[in-house]
Amino acid sequence: MSFDVLEPGMLALVQDAGRYGYQHMGVTTGGPMDEYAFFWANRLLNNDLNAPQIEITFGRFSLKANHDACIAITGGDLGARINDRAIAPWRTHHISKGDRLDFSAPVSGLRAYLAVSGGFRPAMKLGSCATVAREGLGGLNGKGAKLAKGDKLEFDQNAPFVEAFLPEPEIPDYHQHLRLGLIPGYQYRSFPAVQRMKFFSCEYEISQNIDRMGYRLKGDAIHSDLDGIVSEGIAYGAIQVPKDGQPIVLMKDRQTIGGYPKIGCLSALDAGLLSQRGPGSSVSFYLSDVAEAEGRRMLFNQRLKTGAPGVSTT
Known part of the structure; x- marks a missing residue:
């Protein structure tokens, strides 16, 4: 059972939840940029949460x-269509043999997640x-390549179609102003x-320099009392501040250490x-703080367990 890639788009990558246990060797975790959308796509289909x-x-x-x-689409609304019929994200859909699935351009958000029943x-x-391209790991053939025209995406036997969806109040609004919680890091006190x-009173703009490694922001420059630090491990979401004072948020394909x-x-x-x-x-x-972040994550994990309309809880 399979799909054929007709058009690869700008960047379509095979992802599971990430590659863990190898950062001490310089191998980053990779994985989905938006975990909320990724895990819900699998949950709507009753897949294993780590299913590719x-x-x-x-x-x-x-x-x-x-x-x-049976497929599920979550994350950004990229104008998905089955043949010429528009379909909404954050729900399951049935697709028949010979059908064409197209994603056009962003309506809201940047990234959509496509899951199939069985994975x-x-x-x-x-x-x-x-898939981490600069490390040559992951992807369809294990060599870190993005999907290309002609690739065949095989999947396991599908379960019968079940209509499932995430309730509207739980769907993120990617148009609203984004306000994010900062958990203080090791060098927090080195910033006067x-x-x-x-930093907390400034509204930053997302620059043109964004990718799966990091998001560079533009706004009021901030400076630490430190010229640099001994290179240390870098967590997903860490906000480093180079000498120009413009923050960089490190994302899934970040380097494993930095100074x-x-x-x-x-x-x-x-x-x-x-x-x-x-x-x-x-x-x-x-x-x-950590307690707030842990609390939100625990609520999210529990919400995944309870499912959504149409999702089996057994």
């Missing part, structure tokens, strides 16, 4: 179904299929109080919200 999906950035991606399938079946490297006040002072870190859920915003969008920060 396709992360589609900016759209222009097209597939042909070689077999009937896709790419090659596995170091226990994961997460006036610099911290500037710039870090004012703090975002939670994975907040970093996922940031990943759905494009250049020119605004973002601001408030002071958070």
